[in-house]
Amino acid sequence: MxxxxxxxxxxxxxxxxxxxxxxxxxxxxPQTIKTVFGNGTPFQSLTPSGTGFxxxxxxxxxxSRTPKGSTAAVTxxxxxxxxxxxxxxxxxxxxxxxxxxxGTRYTVLDSSGKAVATxxxxxxxxxxxxxxTPAKPK
Numbered sequence: 809m810x811x812x813x814x815x816x817x818x819x820x821x822x823x824x825x826x827x828x829x830x831x832x833x834x835x836x837x838p839q840t841i842k843t844v845f846g847n848g849t850p851f852q853s854l855t856p857s858g859t860g861f862x863x864x865x866x867x868x869x870x871x872s873r874t875p876k877g878s879t880a881a882v883t884x885x886x887x888x889x890x891x892x893x894x895x896x897x898x899x900x901x902x903x904x905x906x907x908x909x910x911g912t913r914y915t916v917l918d919s920s921g922k923a924v925a926t927x928x929x930x931x932x933x934x935x936x937x938x939x940x941t942p943a944k945p946k
């Protein structure tokens with residue numbers, strides 16, 4: 809039997825069950841969306857049907873999305889609003905989305921709350937490996 813909830817903390821609810829901490833999913837603020845995804849660094853997007861894209865959301869509000877395996881990018885515009893992020897691709901209408909973080913996953917939800925994509929931010933650059941000291945011959 810699982811023990812009762814041990815406690816709550818301010819901000820995202822943190823449940824402590826059977827000694828394992830579980831953070832509740834959080835809706836990203838507009839500023840966090842800008843910081844994590846709107847910095848001009850390419851990131852991966854995967855639709856529920858499995859279609860992959862490389863997205864680039866630049867700080868100046870321009871954007872591109874390139875289908876996986878292609879070099880033909882579609883250009884557009886993006887911005888944040890009070891609830892999340894909005895984008896307009898080519899001549900299509902603008903659509904706005906909420907971005908929810910659950911652990912290392914970022915789920916993009918449309919206005920009805922339906923998941924339309926999973927975003928994977930670019931990994932932080934790895935720290936340079938320490939130079940190996942060659943062993944002295946014996």
